[in-house]
Amino acid sequence: MEIRHLKLVKAIVEEGSMAKAINKLYLTSSALSHQLREAEYQLGTPIFNREGKKMTLTAAGEKLYESAKVILEKIEVTEKEIKQIISGQIGKIRITTECYTGYSWLALILQQFQAVFPDIDVQIVTEAANQSIKNLLDGTLDIAVVSDVEKHEKVKYIDLFQDEIVMVVSENHPWTDKKYVIAEDFANEHLYIHSLPVNKVSLFQFLLTPANITPKKVTPLPLTEASLTMVECGMGVMSMAKWAVQPFIKNHSIKTVKIGRTGLKRKHYIAILKDQSYPEYFYSFIEFCQKKLAIKS
Structure with a gap:
């Protein structure tokens, strides 16, 4: 059973006829009939009761139709979210700060940042604080706020405050x-x-x-x-x-x-991976931190 079969069944039911489903799916009459026979063959049972031009769902068809609605909606939502990820509309940032006092200003920044970027999930990874650069390098973190500069060819340090x-x-x-x-x-x-x-x-x-x-x-x-x-x-x-x-x-x-x-x-710095390609919202977060923390400098 393929996605096209689910779309076919859903279209026939919701459009009310094979003829209207043809227009919705941009298929020829023969192509639609072929796909329907293919779906019924794979299921091993009829999907529709055919009474002249009238088509009603069988018990198996009812089950398939209900599943098709859920699956196709999930696919649509997933495709939309993937497009948003690619365009930088949604995503996540994993961050830690070596200095414990950093959490007081970080909380305020997160509150203000997420008011502007509500679909960016900023996760505080407290357990990574003691070895922040190591965790940055192994992919556990995206950003480490540090005051110690551990020189490493793969790490870039950005002035913070x-x-x-x-x-x-x-x-x-x-x-x-x-x-x-x-x-x-x-x-x-x-x-x-x-x-x-x-x-x-x-x-x-x-x-x-x-x-x-x-x-x-x-x-x-x-x-x-x-x-x-x-x-x-x-x-x-x-x-x-x-x-x-x-x-x-x-x-x-x-x-x-x-x-x-x-x-x-x-001095405090934001540490990130030097050659990593980051989405646009990532740099927006860094600029947001720099502007909001300028008062401490």
Whole structure:
């Protein structure tokens, strides 16, 4: 049984006669009769009862007609969706961000982007964050938002925005009297970080490791509110993006301190595959992110 047979049966039933079905299907009378006999031969039973010029469905014909409607509608929808995929009207983007604070701005961007592109499914792949470039290369991801540039011949990095990392301390902490802190100030501190390994933490990458300084204690705590509560109670210090900590200052007894004389700046990039061919909506998403995040630069 082929699709043309299903179309034939559907046309005869809905047009009401063989003659009208001929015009709808652009077939000759002999071609239509041949296809109908072919379909009945393959089924092994008549599809229509023939009473002169009148044709009514047999029990097998009724079943075939109901199935034909469902199958042909599904094929029509599928063809339409494929055309939309080819033209870039629908699709998906799988994305992750290495920095946990990235999910706060990403959520807002997704809300606004999908208001403009409702048929683009943007999927956040959180489990790919720790090895984002590896996952990008093996096809698990389409976009990785990173602050570490791992040079690879197949990866292209696109500037996204720059922010500043600051230290968050209790309002009673001795650092509140300082204009800024240096690496040596961390030697006797309990430092809270979002996650391991420390070589992925900007504070270690750009300040502590180059100075060969290790804090007295380092505790991974992936919950921002929990870390801030510990800091507020004088249990330690933590680093955060300046823009990310601002909403918490009003509701917590905490203060921020600059890192280093000129501050600790961090650049964020969008990583994609260099030679990959992407649909138009993909680049629209990247431009959307760049424009919306320009305020953080």
